[in-house]
Amino acid sequence: KEYKKGLMQQLFPAEGKTTPAFRFPEFQNAGEWKDTTLGEEVYYENGKAHENDINETGKYIVVNSKFISTDGEVVKYTDNPSCLANKGDILMVLSDVPNGRAIAKCFIVDCNNKYTVNQRVCKLTPKKAVALLLYYSINRNPFLLAFDDGIKQTNLKKDDVLNCLFRLPQEPQEQQRIADCLLSVDELISTEIAKLDQLKAHKKGLMQQLFPKLQ
16 A cells, blocks of 8 residues: 555656656656646536435445445445446545545446445546546545545535546546556555455464363
């Protein structure tokens, strides 16, 4: 995770810069990155309330703030999707407690007809930009985190989200190249987390064998 953090600092332009510190060789002469806003890059839709339609055996996953903040560990289901998301849509948490870790956290949809968007979460549908790079660019973006004053609950409004400033490469091919690079790191992180979980489970079982049980 620390490696990914450092890599992103190299792959994205630093504040005040229009090109990143590291650029893939084939894009060395591709020009400066463009200043843009989310309003220019996506279509926006607020999620809908699903609380009265929760069903443990439901077909659709209800993407609420808890689902996003726990990386999908806390899941609710429904058979009545009120705001279906499609593959490539980016779902963002709009509301959180002061200094919370969920505000502006994003989830990118990996398939159709599986997820429905709950209230206090918005659906961002990319217009032309590579969806995965948009996700990496806006997930917990500092522009949006600045709305958290650490005192009262943060509630991002539509205009707050759409006014989010960031930079993108002008060439779609470069956007895809950076997104693929970061995705490969995320896949490596997932593999290492799975190994760590297995090791923890092994240690737990080992300790149960090594220490006597109390009668």
